[in-house]
Amino acid sequence: MYKTLTSSDTMEETSPVYKKRKNGPVQQTLVLGDLSATLERERARKEEEKKNAAPSVPKKTKIKVQEAEFEKIFSISRLGDPVYAREMKTFYEENGILCINLENKIDKRKAVREFVTSLFREMPYRDEFMLNFKLANGKEVHVNNDEDIDDIVDVLLEKRINAVNLSRLKKCLLPHATFGAPCTPPSFHMKIENEIRQDPQLYWAVAFLLNNEWINCDFNRAIFRVPTVTEGEDFLHFDLDPRQIRSSVDSELQGKVCITACKFICVPGSNTDEFLKRFVEVYDPLYPGRKLGQAKYSLDPDRDPWGLFGKQRAYIVPAGHAVFWSPKILHGHPSFDRETPISIGFYLGFHPEVSPAERAIRRELFSTGGIPEKWPSGDRIWFFPKKFQNFPKVLQSTVIDKLTPDAHEVLVTTRTTQSGKVVPDMKPWGWKGTFEPFPFTPLGEYITGQRKWGE
Numbered sequence: 001m002y003k004t005l006t007s008s009d010t011m012e013e014t015s016p017v018y019k020k021r022k023n024g025p026v027q028q029t030l031v032l033g034d035l036s037a038t039l040e041r042e043r044a045r046k047e048e049e050k051k052n053a054a055p056s057v058p059k060k061t062k063i064k065v066q067e068a069e070f071e072k073i074f075s076i077s078r079l080g081d082p083v084y085a086r087e088m089k090t091f092y093e094e095n096g097i098l099c100i101n102l103e104n105k106i107d108k109r110k111a112v113r114e115f116v117t118s119l120f121r122e123m124p125y126r127d128e129f130m131l132n133f134k135l136a137n138g139k140e141v142h143v144n145n146d147e148d149i150d151d152i153v154d155v156l157l158e159k160r161i162n163a164v165n166l167s168r169l170k171k172c173l174l175p176h177a178t179f180g181a182p183c184t185p186p187s188f189h190m191k192i193e194n195e196i197r198q199d200p201q202l203y204w205a206v207a208f209l210l211n212n213e214w215i216n217c218d219f220n221r222a223i224f225r226v227p228t229v230t231e232g233e234d235f236l237h238f239d240l241d242p243r244q245i246r247s248s249v250d251s252e253l254q255g256k257v258c259i260t261a262c263k264f265i266c267v268p269g270s271n272t273d274e275f276l277k278r279f280v281e282v283y284d285p286l287y288p289g290r291k292l293g294q295a296k297y298s299l300d301p302d303r304d305p306w307g308l309f310g311k312q313r314a315y316i317v318p319a320g321h322a323v324f325w326s327p328k329i330l331h332g333h334p335s336f337d338r339e340t341p342i343s344i345g346f347y348l349g350f351h352p353e354v355s356p357a358e359r360a361i362r363r364e365l366f367s368t369g370g371i372p373e374k375w376p377s378g379d380r381i382w383f384f385p386k387k388f389q390n391f392p393k394v395l396q397s398t399v400i401d402k403l404t405p406d407a408h409e410v411l412v413t414t415r416t417t418q419s420g421k422v423v424p425d426m427k428p429w430g431w432k433g434t435f436e437p438f439p440f441t442p443l444g445e446y447i448t449g450q451r452k453w454g455e
Contacts, residue, residue, distance in 0.1 A: 063301055065265055065332070068313040070099045073321065077103055079205040089209055096271030096329035097264070098209075099321055102257070105199060106320045111192045111259045112153050112344055116143060118186040119222060122433040123174060124407030131172045133165045157260065159341050161227070170229060175384040175399055180225030180336075180343070183383055186433060187221040188371045193346050196257055198444025202322070206350045209324075210251055216354050216449035219362060219372060220347035223256060227340045236267070236309055236332045237298035242276050243284060244293050245328060251352050255324035258317045258345040263334040267312045270330035282306065295377065299330075322348065351376075354449045362449045369435030383428040392423035400424055 074088045079100075092098040120131040121143050131143035133155045141148035141155075155165055174182035181187070196202065197217045207213045240249065256262070269275060286303045301309045314334055317323045325331065336343070354362070365371060374380055388395040400412055415425040445451040 063309040065312055065314045068315050070315055073099045073101055075101045075103065076201050076205065085208050092209060095268045096326040097266055097268060098324045099317060100205065101321050105196065106259060108259055108319055109153055112156055113149055114190050114192055115224065115344060116149055116152050118190050119174065119182065120172065122186050124404050125402045126404050129172055129402040132168055156342055160339060161342065169226060173226065173229065177229050181221050181223050183221060183381055185369055185371050188219065189369055190222060191438060194438040196348060198441055198447050200443055203447055206253060210253060210350065212251060212352060214353045214453035215350050217447050218349040218351060223343065223345040223347065225336055225343040227336050227338050235298060236312060236330060237296050238330055239295065239327055241293050241297050243280050249327050252327050253324050254327055254349045255322055256345050256347045257322045258319060260341065260344045261319045262317045262343045262345060263314045264317055264323050265312055265314045265332035265334055266325060267308050267330040271326035271328040276328065353453055359449055359452060366448065366450055367437050384426065396424050400426065
């Protein structure tokens with residue numbers, strides 16, 4: 001509702017609805033039509049000034065990634081057949097990606113239940129930030145109540161979580177939620193992870209694939225990706241610089257195990273030596289100034305003469321399957337829009353046997369429930385995203401404010417910025433959770449790098 005003004009109110013004399021009188025104020029009602037026209041002219045003038053002040057920035061081309069099913073999915077129970085195993089190996093070498101049906105090795109409900117009790121229940125959060133949902137019948141369920149766990153599992157396995165429960169889930173998520181792979185200690189030590197890590201059938205399949213029986217699995221973490229939270233971006237990239245790929249990379253394998261259905265985006269066939277040689281010849285001149293050997297060599301859809309963005313496919317990985325890919329392949333990240341189900345799983349890669357120093361570290365971590373200080377790349381592992389250090393208020397609101405008083409006392413510190421300002425900070429670890437060492441088989445100790453092959 002518009003206000004009725006008099007000429008004694010503060011207004012510019014140039015206003016069409018203001019009239020100055022020498023003999024005192026005059027009652028003058030605003031004319032709505034005139035005011036509307038004036039505001040519209042002012043808006044148009046400011047828009048014109050913006051256009052003239054700076055050139056418009058062209059929008060980047062947006063590419064919608066097409067979904068696809070694997071041409072071939074290999075059954076783990078058949079990989080003991082040499083002919084079938086050679087077919088698997090040829091498929092991987094030509095395409096750079098491979099999907100294996102783990103068959104009955106994963107009980108989906110049991111695995112998701114472990115995510116609830118090991119990941120979410122073990123967080124040192126205050127009660128209101130612990131996992132909780134409202135069921136369709138109005139019942140409230142909470143992760144701290146044993147009798148509610150099955151109901152929570154049901155919600156997490158829904159094809160489309162409802163808006164109320166999605167909002168609640170967002171409040172309870174662990175740090176690194178936008179990437180969807182938490183770095184808390186339980187994330188590295190769940191039973192389902194260790195059961196698959198030491199599985200003999202999977203081990204022999206990978207050993208055949210890599211031509212090496214003395215291999216170790218990597219020491220990696222769980223995956224929990226949520227619609228509208230996990231980042232989905234136009235990020236088509238190589239993990240390794242295609243101009244400088246080390247010769248030993250073919251002895252490594254990257255992968256993840258999908259407890260629920262998930263996707264993996266890549267350009268099939270972009271792993272071959274022939275493709276990479278031609279790629280460098282054509283694409284390197286289009287990306288000048290890039291430091292040789294840089295990680296995450298990404299592409300721009302507007303500098304893509306081969307149309308690789310259009311050739312990438314979002315391969316559907318069914319629940320209970322593993323997907324493996326070459327470290328050399330060009331790949332991307334799936335988008336998690338509102339219609340995307342929650343994606344649950346864990347990373348699982350393989351590589352040649354670790355050094356004696358790394359073996360000692362792994363023995364300690366698997367026996368104590370700790371995690372590595374650094375990734376194989378040498379980058380430090382952070383409990384919360386490293387970028388939060390540049391945004392203390394974000395760290396405060398997304399992590400610190402959720403902590404229990406005991407955890408706050410143990411973990412929260414301060415630091416002084418370069419400008420001399422004291423801001424909140426956190427220690428990476430320190431709270432005591434529940435941990436029980438996993439009973440590895442002798443083969444499992446070899447695979448996980450706790451024992452040296454041949455001893």
